[in-house]
Amino acid sequence: MLLDYDRMGWLKIALLGFTALVAGFLLLPVVFIVLLSFGSSHWLAFPPPGWTLKWYQELFADPAWLDAALTSARIATMTAILSVVIGLLASFALVRGRFAGREILRGVLLTPMVLPVVVFAIAIYAFFLRLGLGGTTIGFVIAHTVLALPFAIIPIATALEGFDKSIEDAAIVCGASPLEARLRITLPSIRIGIFSAAIFSFLASWDEVVVAIFMASPSLQTLPVKIWGSLRSDLSPVIAAASSLLVGLTLALMVVTALLQRKVRT
Amino acid sequence: MSVETRQSLPTFRMPAGFNGLLPALVLIVLFFVVPVMALLLRSVTEPEPGLQNYAALLGDGTYARVFFNTFLVASVVTIVTILVAFPVAWMLAIMPSALASIVFGVIILSMWTNLLTRTYAWMVLLQRTGVINRTLMAAGISDQPLPLINNLTGITIGMVYIMLPFMILPLVGTLRAIDPMTLRAAALCGASPFQAFRRILLPLSLPGIAAGGLMVFVMSLGYFVTPALLGGTSNMMLAEMIAQMIQSLLNWGLGSAAAFILLVVTMALYALQLRLVGARRMSGGA
Numbered sequence: 322m323l324l325d326y327d328r329m330g331w332l333k334i335a336l337l338g339f340t341a342l343v344a345g346f347l348l349l350p351v352v353f354i355v356l357l358s359f360g361s362s363h364w365l366a367f368p369p370p371g372w373t374l375k376w377y378q379e380l381f382a383d384p385a386w387l388d389a390a391l392t393s394a395r396i397a398t399m400t401a402i403l404s405v406v407i408g409l410l411a412s413f414a415l416v417r418g419r420f421a422g423r424e425i426l427r428g429v430l431l432t433p434m435v436l437p438v439v440v441f442a443i444a445i446y447a448f449f450l451r452l453g454l455g456g457t458t459i460g461f462v463i464a465h466t467v468l469a470l471p472f473a474i475i476p477i478a479t480a481l482e483g484f485d486k487s488i489e490d491a492a493i494v495c496g497a498s499p500l501e502a503r504l505r506i507t508l509p510s511i512r513i514g515i516f517s518a519a520i521f522s523f524l525a526s527w528d529e530v531v532v533a534i535f536m537a538s539p540s541l542q543t544l545p546v547k548i549w550g551s552l553r554s555d556l557s558p559v560i561a562a563a564s565s566l567l568v569g570l571t572l573a574l575m576v577v578t579a580l581l582q583r584k585v586r587t
Numbered sequence: 588m589s590v591e592t593r594q595s596l597p598t599f600r601m602p603a604g605f606n607g608l609l610p611a612l613v614l615i616v617l618f619f620v621v622p623v624m625a626l627l628l629r630s631v632t633e634p635e636p637g638l639q640n641y642a643a644l645l646g647d648g649t650y651a652r653v654f655f656n657t658f659l660v661a662s663v664v665t666i667v668t669i670l671v672a673f674p675v676a677w678m679l680a681i682m683p684s685a686l687a688s689i690v691f692g693v694i695i696l697s698m699w700t701n702l703l704t705r706t707y708a709w710m711v712l713l714q715r716t717g718v719i720n721r722t723l724m725a726a727g728i729s730d731q732p733l734p735l736i737n738n739l740t741g742i743t744i745g746m747v748y749i750m751l752p753f754m755i756l757p758l759v760g761t762l763r764a765i766d767p768m769t770l771r772a773a774a775l776c777g778a779s780p781f782q783a784f785r786r787i788l789l790p791l792s793l794p795g796i797a798a799g800g801l802m803v804f805v806m807s808l809g810y811f812v813t814p815a816l817l818g819g820t821s822n823m824m825l826a827e828m829i830a831q832m833i834q835s836l837l838n839w840g841l842g843s844a845a846a847f848i849l850l851v852v853t854m855a856l857y858a859l860q861l862r863l864v865g866a867r868r869m870s871g872g873a
Contacts, residue, residue: 323780323788324767326681332780340678343671344690347697347751350708353718357711365711367718407614410607418604428861430611433619435857437809439826440623440846443833447629448622467619470611528701530812535834548703552816556711564704571699575692 351568358561365558376562386563389547393527396458396543400465400526401519407466408473408518413503415474416481427474434471438531441468446535456538464532469522476521480514481507513585520574623850626843633840640844650828650845657825660739660814661807664746668754668803669796671747676758681767698752706816709745710736713817737819745817746807753806754799761795794863801860805853825849 326333353367358376360369380386415427433441445464446455454460484507492502508515530545537546544563551560630640644650679687697705712719713735720732735741765788773783811826818824823831825845832842 323770323783324681324762324765325771326683336674336678340675340690343675343751344693346748347693350705350712350748351696351700353712354704354708364716366716367721407610410609411611412607414604414607418608420605426608426612430615432857433615435805435853436623437811437826437849437853439809439811439829440626440850441619443829443842443846444622444626445618446833447626447839448618463614463618467614470614474611524699528703530703531830534830545701545703548701548707549812552703552707552710556707556714560707561711564701564707567701567704571696571701574699575695 354561355565355568358558358565360558363558365556365561376558379559380562380566383559385542386544386547386559389542389544392458392541393544396461396465397523397526399458399462400469401523403462403466404469404473404522404525405477405515405518408470408477408522409515411470412474412477412481416478417486427478430474431471433467438468438529442532442535445532449536455536456541458541461533461536461541461543464536465526465529466522468529468532469525472521472525473518476514476517477511478514480511484510513582516578516581520578524574627847627850629839630844630847633843640840641848643841644844644848653823653825653828654848656822657808660742660746660818660822660824661804663739663743664750664807665800665804667743667747668750669800672751672754672758672799673792673796675751676755676762679755679759680762694752694755697748702749702812705748706745706813709741709748710816713741713744736817739818739822741817741819742814742822742824745813746810749810749813750803750806754803757799757802758792758795761792765791798860798864801856801863805856805860808856809849809853 323329323332329336357365357367357369359372359374360367361371361373361375362369411430415423415430441464445467449455449457449460449464454463488510489502489507492506493499497505528545529543530549533543533546534549537543542550544567548560548563551557631638633640675690679690682690711717714720715732715734715736717735719735720729723729723733724731735744769787769791770783773787774780778786809826810824811830814824815827815830818827826849829842829845829849832838832845836842
């Protein structure tokens with residue numbers, strides 16, 4: 322009866338209790354950091370002696386934080402666009418192409434996801450030093466696109482595998498050109514896959530720390546590099562304020578995703 | 588004659604549907620394969636041609652300690668993650684969907700929250716004067732602050748936190764694919780719940796546990812950020828050592844040799860995992 326939710330008895334209670342504990346564990350740091358960002362103690366005492374907005378004021382008063390956030394947003398947006406376009410083309414080839422070595426090529430394209438980032442980080446760092454691309458926006462975008470591409474290919478390829486190609490063929494039979502059929506029939510049908518690809522590759526760049534630490538220059542810092550630098554010097558509550566805004570962004574992305582998925586279902 | 592030759596040569600044609608792969612392949616070859624290969628070359632050419640970097644890494648007690656630490660941390664993290672993830676995935680697989688979507692929401696929120704944010708939270712929570720130590724002392728469980736950070740405990744808590752979603756989500760898929768009838772049959776045949784668990788549920792979910800566990804192990808081996816921030820100097824892990832060799836010591840030869848060792852171990856385990864789940868199923872998400 323171990324897979325009958327309604328007939329598990331005490332075991333269900335125990336497992337549900339454990340699940341609730343783990344959910345609490347997963348939620349704890351996120352909630353904690355948001356509460357802490359409104360706490361008045363500079364030493365991060367908890368519960369805080371009072372509530373304040375001064376860490377947010379400090380955060381917005383320092384142009385370096387805003388600068389870093391804008392740099393991150395710019396690089397992540399370009400990375401997301403590039404990975405979705407390249408990933409879309411690659412997914413069509415991987416799912417529909419009929420050529421030898423397809424599985425191997427798929428494995429090769431997904432390798433950046435499994436290779437430890439630190440290895441790629443020092444490799445691309447050395448490579449870009451020679452090409453003069455170190456510390457440049459284009460260098461960042463290229464490196465992040467390599468890392469983000471698997472996260473674009475996986476959802477798009479999955480969506481494409483679930484799409485019935487005969488619908489596209491029907492459009493062609495009815496007079497659409499192959500390109501038109503793909504653009505007007507296939508792409509809209511796999512839009513959830515494309516949208517997931519965009520979010521995942523955006524996040525892959527937005528959250529990327531290791532390559533960024535190596536690539537960053539004093540004039541070009543992404544948000545994670547800025548946080549990393551602050552973390553290494555002290556645990557200032559300003560980081561908590563910046564972090565809470567990032568949590569807010571995550572929540573917003575989750576809500577948008579949920580809404581879009583609901584819209585597709587109905 | 589030359590016309591003859593040209594005509595008799597089979598014209599080279601791109602295989603059907605291959606062209607779309609070109610941009611991705613150019614990107615990966617030029618900015619991934621080539622730089623990584625160039626790095627590996629440096630490990631046997633700097634400061635002079637030969638294998639002296641590898642000899643130094645494998646023959647020295649300090650480095651041996653780092654290798655040992657890395658494997659220890661990755662193993663502990665993997666085991667703890669599996670033990671914590673299994674019951675949660677089990678419940679998620681059979682829960683009413685309204686309840687399950689709340690838990691899934693929490694998992695996604697944690698997974699999508701900035702990595703440094705989560706690590707920062709744990710740094711504050713686990714410090715000597717942090718909430719956890721205060722709570723433990725207030726509750727009378729401990730009469731002095733426990734060392735929860737800058738050691739193996741800190742790394743394990745932080746890493747398990749990050750790895751849990753990667754173990755829970757695929758396991759839910761595995762557990763959902765098990766037919767509840769097999770367990771009902773076991774019960775009808777007189778198996779106790781424990782027997783049914785040990786002889787049916789566990790073996791049937793083993794492929795998922797192995798695949799997820801291997802993924803967590805591989806990711807933990809090369810993890811840089813969380814161990815560097817939550818661990819101490821005495822239990823440095825391989826990724827942090829590599830970064831230090833390059834960034835602070837500028838020892839490219841030694842650093843790239845260490846990177847190559849990490850790469851070989853990771854890729855060998857990845858190949859093993861592909862054999863376990865199959866490349867198609869892995870890239871198909873789930």
